[in-house]
Amino acid sequence: MLQALMNLFSLCWKPFGRDADRIDSIGVIGREGKDGLLWFRDFGKYGSGDFSMAVVQANQVLEDQSQIESGPLGTFVGIYDGHGGPDASRYVCDHLFRHFQAISAESRGVVTTETIERAFRQTEEGYMALVSGSWNARPHIASAGTCCLVGVIFQQTLFVANAGDSRVVLGKKVGNTGGMAAIQLSTEHNANLEAVRQELKELHPHDPQIVVLKHGVWRVKGIIQVSRSIGDVYLKHAQFNREPLNAKFRLPEPMNMPILSANPTILSHALQPNDSFLIFASDGLWEHLSNEKAVDIVNSNPHAVRLFLPCLDFLVVLISVMVVSSSGHKMHGWGGRLIEPSGCIKNWMRASPVY
Template sequence: MLSGFMNFLWACFRPCSGRHVHNGSDSGGRQDGLLWYKDTGHHYNGDFSMAVVQANNLLEDQTQLESGSLSLQESGPYGTFVGVYDGHGGPETSRFINTYLFQHLKRFTSENQSMSVEVIKKAFQSTEEGFLSVVSKQWTMKPQIAAVGSCCLVGVVCGGTLYIANLGDSRAVLGRHVKATGEVIAIQLSDEHNACIESVRQELHSAHPDDSQIVVLKHNVWRVKGLIQISRSIGDVYLKKAEFNRAPLYAKFRLREPFKRPILSSDPSISVHQLQPRDQFIIFASDGLWEHLSNQEAVDIVQNHPRTGSAKRLVKVALRKAAKKREIRYSDLKKIDRGVRRHFHDDITVVVLFLNSNLISRASSIRAPNVSVKGAGVNLPSNTLAPGPT
């Protein structure tokens, strides 16, 4: 039966070959089918590796690494910014975040003259408000944009301090060397906002005590209002502003009863960590990776292989596991085109940020050239809205 299903897929969908590829600014990345990767690069605090594999018809994951000045002022501070944006319902929100979030962060860092939790919160808030403005302007012509949203995972390394901010279920994991045993252990740095987590469901019930249906078990998956798994995001305006939860938005998204307070939140969970010499690297990845790899498995893969190509290696291990789950070969999985590929795995984005303790310990006022890298997928029009549900 599975063999017949695969034959049907290949008969209907041709593999992706010979397509043009769009790379981000100064990316220097390479393409292998639906896999884009940059094996190695340098940032203010060490080296990095980046990879993105596309599964959806339109790539909904976006990612960026910005290194150098974290401010609009020449005096700095200097450091490294990593963003992983896992979109849903379409690519509009993740693309918007990829364009504007870091610019907002630089503006507020300039105003504050330093990096801080408050600066990051303001950058998230301004990005949310900016996308709401886009939805308001496009609503009458493109109402479906109200149901487009994105998870948002950010890491900022500045002056020996690591800030982790998160909305949704992407994840940041630290690899830390343990001197006594010589092993490198995995430490999860980000809080996740997914209704499958009991504490998240309790948080939702506490915020909506009058709504017994705030979380619904649907097809063995916990969903907020039976629609979406995550409880925090950028976008998803239809679950934050009641005026957008009506026709002409698709009926399958609309709630039967009006709501008085936002159902989803755009308030990020932010943690602050003082980096130590034994902190080796940080893995930033969308949930497409963590669906197939545990935190420790991912850390072991990075630790036990050369740094070059670390992100690509993680993606390929995840893809091999995805293929094995469907009882097909990895070589056959690679032949399946975007769109159909989503039946086998999600878009997967990975950034591995290696930390050089000598560079970490230097002052954040020391100037360095700016580096800007953005992951890429198959080149498609930037204003194309995915037709399907979240």
Template sequence: MLWTCVKALERCIGRRSSDVLLWHNDLKPHASGDFSIAVVQANSNLEDQSQVFTSPSATYVGVYDGHGGPEASRFVNTNLFPFIHKFAKEQGGISAEVIKKAFNATEEKFFQFVKHQMPVRPQIASVGSCCLVGAISNGELHVANLGDSRAVLGQKVFNAGKTKVVAVRLSKDHNVSYEEVRKEVESQHPDDLHVVVHCRGVWRIKGIIQVSRSIGDLYLKKPEFHRDPRQYGYHVPLKKPVLTAEPSIISRKLKSQDMFLIFASDGLWEHLNDEAAVDIVYRYPRAGIAKRLVGAAIREATKKRELRYKDVMKIERGVRRHFHDDISVVVIYLDRKKGSKRANLGFTTAPMDIFSHDEDKVVEDPFLLKN
């Protein structure tokens, strides 16, 4: 049964690059191939979290892009996979329903955490996180998403005797910058003419936030957490939730032409489109490919500001946020044959406590201790 044979676990500490705010693992094996992971910090506190869990029968990927602070993304990083583990054991394997239940349980547990913290940390009600999860098991892929992190598949196609790789988007961006998402939010709030407004150059829900789905952001979900609108510079009457934690989920059987997956926070997609990212992964060697994608995004960001790449690399955290966001990237290759001897057991994460901007260190992860 899924997970029962997982005993030996590997912690993988990221290596520093010449950029002191960049941490990466060039290449590691998983049940279906290899994976590469990279994280670069731009904010004063790293708000991105990412993790990969591998066993002989399954691979899980998580990318969590926090906003308003790092608390929600760290919370998801600690709690979501244990809930997936729990519900998969109860239902005999991974499924879209298992993932949906895990998202809901994580949201409810974060609600209890915020409720407990509110008397001493009222700002915790305005902390949230986008949440992107991929699960591969028994030849099937599930991708679940809240917010605007994105999963993209690199798929081989044959046309007129030639082979090329195309980008197939596997997640939906829940961001009101897209007209479709604005209409979805407006249709859910027909009595609120100002649920989505154009504010500070972009569309925002209640003039505050661009994503329509997240973990947390409870001040926009629960009336009891409603705060003084003067703190946000815009009136925020709340009769019912304007954000949701209901994930969109895509499930599909993996095909022989499916070559690799890219999971990344919107810090990458702000500067690289799907096709450009897939082309980079296809054309360059595997080792360090996630780091290469991060570098490509930063180079595009520097071009927009007419700066040199090496100059941006010297900018300290916090100040660097003016040039690019935190960026997390996980690339999953899908070409290992079933039963390969290279399949191993492992768990690697890129949370703040392991990919630390002060020092690399190993900690006891509560998920590991439970298993």
């Protein structure tokens, strides 16, 4: 019975991404071209929406991943800001939505906070199993991790789940003046925030080095800025903080409890007619744009590529962006990804749910 439900549910969430670039009954592809390292698609129809994208790559390793999955049941957006290598972000991109599908199928497609929590937990457990099974041959993947920002639009409710320091900001119309308010809908987990440092100190009261200020930046154990992520199992399980892991990741003292967490903070927001668009982005964008500035840019020209223009002087910054905008009570979207420095990828996409 469960498999039958899974088969039915899978038809209600269609992928937009690596395997969805063909012309078929659900997609009509517009102008496409390649110029050196630049690849672009100006226009594509997907279900009842459209998208555009462009890619330019200079380096070999791409640590970020992003995805849109859309169908009659709603829309799933994921931004996975990897660090320490691409293994964790790729794993999350390949498995998180699959877990979300399977868990939702158990409740006939209903999405709740618990649905998303379980999907995160199963993805974390799966990555830990991958590290365990690869320990002797690939110990370095124990030090790979990814921030994980997910948005799920289901029955006019937006669920936002975040583990790490990515952010989602809502652009909301204010009255009839054409003004737009910027409302942050996510909670971040970065040691540069006083609340995060306090949380870590309360969880580890006997560890004076739980957060360390290095070169003006607060880091957990002097190593990593984020306190929550998927992966980074070397800071969660003692069996992965030993040889043959690179010495720079090994702690000098025994690890008696997990230092980082994979538990996301999940918020819900009832979508309103004056909710115009959502900006999902990794921390690189917000280092250079305030919430208000980003909303002003998208409100003036609703293409995520415009968000990158103020950042062009900071091309070493790693940025992932997805912009989803409203049309009446339905959400459709366009978005983009600027990946620097390891991948040097610029990627813009536009898609909409099929309700």
